[in-house]
Amino acid sequence: MPLFKSVRSNGVEPQGVLRWQDPSSNERGSGAAVVSRDYFLSMLVKAGLEPVWVLAGEKNVYPGQSLGSSRGFGGCVGHTSVYTVEAGAIKVAGTMTERYKPSAEQLQALRDVDQ
16 A cells, blocks of 8 residues: 555645645755654555654765865865654654764875964
8 A cells, every 4th residue: 555645745635734745846945745643654554564754865075175175174074864753742762873084195295284
């Protein structure tokens, strides 16, 4: 059973109730679905599924030069977190953080950019 049968940019029930939409289909910006929490969770239950969110990102240190420059690097921190729903509340199931240190040469090149 598909969670959403509509291929349109929003999910409106026959009664006219808006259940989900993708604002980016009508506005500038990143694509993302916005959905009614209760509707989303009820549809998952009907399909025998449970919600899981995985969010990941990273922070990097580079010199203030144009993109594509290979001079200097100050390191990177990557993070990933997993969220689930327990007893109706969103809970953190786990978080992983990875740190990538620069080599001595990369760090020196980063420091030398302004000189």
